[in-house]
Amino acid sequence: MAHVLIIDDDPDIIDSLSMILEANGHSVDVKTDTGQLIEDVVKANPDIIILDVIFPEDPQAGFKAARTLRKSEQINHIPVLMLSAVNQRSNLAFSISNSDISDDFMPVEAFLDKPVEPRALLGKIDELLGVPQTSH
Amino acid sequence: MKRLIQLFDVDWGSSNYDTELRRTELLVRLRWFVALRWIAVVCCLSLAVAAYSRLVPMRFDYRLLAGASLFLALTNLLFGYFNKTIKPDFDHTRQVRYLVIAETSTDYLVLSVVSYATGGFEFPILAFFISEIILVSLFCRPAVSLTLTLTAVVFAASPMVLEHLGILPTLSIFETSYKYQAIADPYYTVGYIGCITLSFLFCWYLVAEISLSLRQREHEVEQTQQKLILLDKEKTQATLRATHELKAPLAAINSYIYTLRDGYCGELPEKAIQVLERVRTRADLLMNKIADIIHLSNLRTLVGEEASIAPIDLSRFMVKEIKEANLIGQTRGIQVHNLSQESPSYHILGASVQLHSMISNLLRNAINYSHDGGTIEVSLSGTTDQVSLTIEDHGIGIPEGNLERIFDEHFRSNNAVKHNPNGTGLGLSIVKEIARLHHALIQVSSKVGVGTTFTLTFTLLQPTKS
Numbered sequence: 134m135a136h137v138l139i140i141d142d143d144p145d146i147i148d149s150l151s152m153i154l155e156a157n158g159h160s161v162d163v164k165t166d167t168g169q170l171i172e173d174v175v176k177a178n179p180d181i182i183i184l185d186v187i188f189p190e191d192p193q194a195g196f197k198a199a200r201t202l203r204k205s206e207q208i209n210h211i212p213v214l215m216l217s218a219v220n221q222r223s224n225l226a227f228s229i230s231n232s233d234i235s236d237d238f239m240p241v242e243a244f245l246d247k248p249v250e251p252r253a254l255l256g257k258i259d260e261l262l263g264v265p266q267t268s269h
Numbered sequence: 270m271k272r273l274i275q276l277f278d279v280d281w282g283s284s285n286y287d288t289e290l291r292r293t294e295l296l297v298r299l300r301w302f303v304a305l306r307w308i309a310v311v312c313c314l315s316l317a318v319a320a321y322s323r324l325v326p327m328r329f330d331y332r333l334l335a336g337a338s339l340f341l342a343l344t345n346l347l348f349g350y351f352n353k354t355i356k357p358d359f360d361h362t363r364q365v366r367y368l369v370i371a372e373t374s375t376d377y378l379v380l381s382v383v384s385y386a387t388g389g390f391e392f393p394i395l396a397f398f399i400s401e402i403i404l405v406s407l408f409c410r411p412a413v414s415l416t417l418t419l420t421a422v423v424f425a426a427s428p429m430v431l432e433h434l435g436i437l438p439t440l441s442i443f444e445t446s447y448k449y450q451a452i453a454d455p456y457y458t459v460g461y462i463g464c465i466t467l468s469f470l471f472c473w474y475l476v477a478e479i480s481l482s483l484r485q486r487e488h489e490v491e492q493t494q495q496k497l498i499l500l501d502k503e504k505t506q507a508t509l510r511a512t513h514e515l516k517a518p519l520a521a522i523n524s525y526i527y528t529l530r531d532g533y534c535g536e537l538p539e540k541a542i543q544v545l546e547r548v549r550t551r552a553d554l555l556m557n558k559i560a561d562i563i564h565l566s567n568l569r570t571l572v573g574e575e576a577s578i579a580p581i582d583l584s585r586f587m588v589k590e591i592k593e594a595n596l597i598g599q600t601r602g603i604q605v606h607n608l609s610q611e612s613p614s615y616h617i618l619g620a621s622v623q624l625h626s627m628i629s630n631l632l633r634n635a636i637n638y639s640h641d642g643g644t645i646e647v648s649l650s651g652t653t654d655q656v657s658l659t660i661e662d663h664g665i666g667i668p669e670g671n672l673e674r675i676f677d678e679h680f681r682s683n684n685a686v687k688h689n690p691n692g693t694g695l696g697l698s699i700v701k702e703i704a705r706l707h708h709a710l711i712q713v714s715s716k717v718g719v720g721t722t723f724t725l726t727f728t729l730l731q732p733t734k735s
Contacts, residue, residue: 145521152533187513192506218516219509247516248523251531 134158135262138179140198141216142166142188146247150183153251159258166190167198174208181258184241186217196239203240212261213241216249292365295408299372300352302404306345306376313338313383327442333386337379344375369409373417376401377424385428388442390451390461395425399472406476418473425469426462433458508567515559523552554691561695564626565678568702580730581619583656584612584649590625591647594632601641605632608648615649615656616730619707627703630696631660631723637689638721639664654729663720664688672715676701684717 137159141147144165151161162177167188174182182202186195195215203209234241242261245253259265317334319325348368355364377398384394398421406414431437432452441448451457526549528534530542537545587607594605635645639662646661667675671682679694686692704711707727715721 143517143521146517146524149521149524149528152528153531156533187509187517192509192513218520219512247520248527251527251533 134160135180135258136160136162136178137181137183137258138162138164138174138177139183140164140167140195141183141185143185146185146216150249150254153254154258157255167194167201170198170201171205171208174202174211179211181261182211182213184213184215186215186219199239199241212243214257214261215239215241215244216247217244218247292362295365295369296352296355298404298408299348299368302372302376303345303349303352306341306348309379310338310342310345313341316387327388327392328440328444329388329442330386330440333382337382337386341375341379348372348375366409369405370417373401373405374420377421381424381427384425385432385437385440388440388448389428389432391442391448395465398425398469402469402472403476406473407480411477411481414473414477418469422462422466422469425465429458429461508563512560512563515563516556519552519556519559523549523556526552550691554693558693558695561693561699565695565699565702568623568699568706577620577622578618579621580616581621581624583615583617583619583658583727584609585614586621586624587628587647587649587658590628590632593629594636594645597633598636598639598645601636601639603636603639603641603643603645605636605645605647608646609650612649613651615651615727617656617707617727618730619727623703623706627700627707627725628658630700631725634696635660635662635664635721635723637692638662638666638685651729656727656729658725658727659722660724661720661722666717666719666721667713667715668717669715672713675713 134157137154139147139150139161141150141163142165147163147165151163154161162179164173164177167190184195184198186193188194191197195217199213199215202211202213234244243257245257313334316325316329317331317338320327320329320331320334348371351364351368355368380394380397380401384392387394402414402418402421405417409417428437429452432439433455439449439452451461526545529537530545530549587609591605591607598605632645632647639645643663645663646659648659648661650657650659665684665688667682668684671680674680675682676697678698681692681694701711704725710726712724712726713721
């Protein structure tokens with residue numbers, strides 16, 4: 134089972150995601166902002182990171198954090214799963230989708246819409262960690 | 270005087286003379302000059318041949334003309350080479366500047382020699398100095414262009430001064446005593462040089478002044494553009510924040526619903542799960558409605574220039590849209606047929622995000638208001654300058670009296686609400702706004718119980734060759 138680091142400012146999202154992950158045998162660490170990113174990630178030593186896009190301090194903090202993580206040789210092997218409510222269903226020019234994943238804009242391994250179905254979340258984590266797919 | 274002081278005083282930001290646009294324009298003009306120099310070489314050489322063969326009555330110094338032609342041809346080869354290799358980017362600013370100074374100085378030298386070889390004030394070669402002064406006054410800083418203008422005065426006056434001082438022999442193409450008298454007269458020489466100086470300086474001032482006004486306007490336009498870019502960025506950030514503020518709580522609510530529904534907080538009775546499912550459906554609808562309201566308000570303030578308009582092949586675009594629509598229709602056994610699979614490419618100008626939103630809205634409507642197991646036909650037909658996209662369903666149809674209101678915000682006809690209670694009533698308002706953005710004509714025909722046909726007509730980017 135994996136050690137998951139959730140980086141999100143919304144306590145309810147953290148709570149609901151933690152419930153799902155812990156019930157499925159994963160352990161969870163939480164970080165509510167993107168400050169001291171490298172130090173905190175190194176300290177938490179997660180197998181996978183779940184990252185929000187919009188933080189109160191900066192609407193693009195999630196993207197910036199993803200780029201910082203990717204640049205760090207110490208931790209760029211840790212897969213990052215990005216979550217956002219400002220997804221394609223918003224029909225806005227800046228809506229995010231899987232097609233936006235790129236090294237210079239959104240350097241993450243996968244993107245999921247918020248709210249995320251528990252099965253989809255667990256399936257994506259297994260996929261990113263190379264665990265054979267099982268029905269959750 | 271105030272303007273003269275301004276010429277040197279004004280602070281436009283260091284970039285004003287050195288913008289890439291200005292460097293590109295300057296290089297283009299310098300290329301013109303390279304081409305013009307080849308014409309000058311041919312003219313000069315022809316004049317030398319004509320003078321040598323005595324085909325003209327004037328006694329031009331053909332040796333000097335031939336030498337000047339040869340020198341101009343050789344230097345022009347170099348200038349042509351540098352002009353092609355120097356790029357108008359910031360790294361090459363200094364090279365562009367040196368090239369201007371080198372080309373201008375060479376031209377002055379050649380013009381000075383040719384002027385002497387053609388009798389100085391007896392032949393109007395000095396007028397060509399003016400074109401050089403105009404070029405440098407347009408593109409160089411006033412201090413640089415003034416220096417180059419004064420250099421032009423020196424080169425233009427030097428044959429006469431040198432003749433006057435006896436350093437060079439006096440050349441007269443008509444061999445009249447008038448030239449010799451004029452050159453020997455110090456008052457005439459000083460007066461002549463004074464006239465050249467004044468006319469060159471007047472030309473410099475006039476062009477530099479006009480150039481200053483134009484640059485100040487350019488600067489103002491640039492500042493306004495920067496402000497607009499900033500405003501647009503602020504608007505995008507505000508919309509992003511609003512979208513997030515409105516959608517994040519709903520995302521949290523839905524997350525909790527999922528954890529409850531899937532038993533992460535303990536086993537729930539069947540009735541509670543049913544209630545949760547209804548709460549989730551309503552939360553989803555609210556989320557869609559918020560997305561539609563924000564999308565619509567964004568579209569209302571959007572003009573074509575802001576919408577990342579680019580050429581789009583509508584035929585290819587529709588293949589993707591129809592594939593997506595078929596996936597949506599699958600659960601209810603509804604099929605979307607592409608009747609124009611073999612159609613030629615129809616290129617239009619469109620914003621792909623918005624175009625997708627418009628077409629997927631129409632296709633989703635066609636699916637939502639079709640009967641289970643129904644079919645929808647999509648076709649493209651083009652004329653020489655237009656292409657029409659038709660989406661035809663065989664669903665519930667729209668009552669005739671409601672047809673003119675279907676694009677109004679929140680309007681839904683009674684039969685539509687009965688058939689699909691989950692619509693936001695904003696989809697067709699969004700379609701109308703996106704059609705406006707694309708200058709597309711939207712037409713609808715419908716009959717209750719028979720079906721509805723929407724036709725969007727776009728202007729083609731270029732006439733189609735079928």
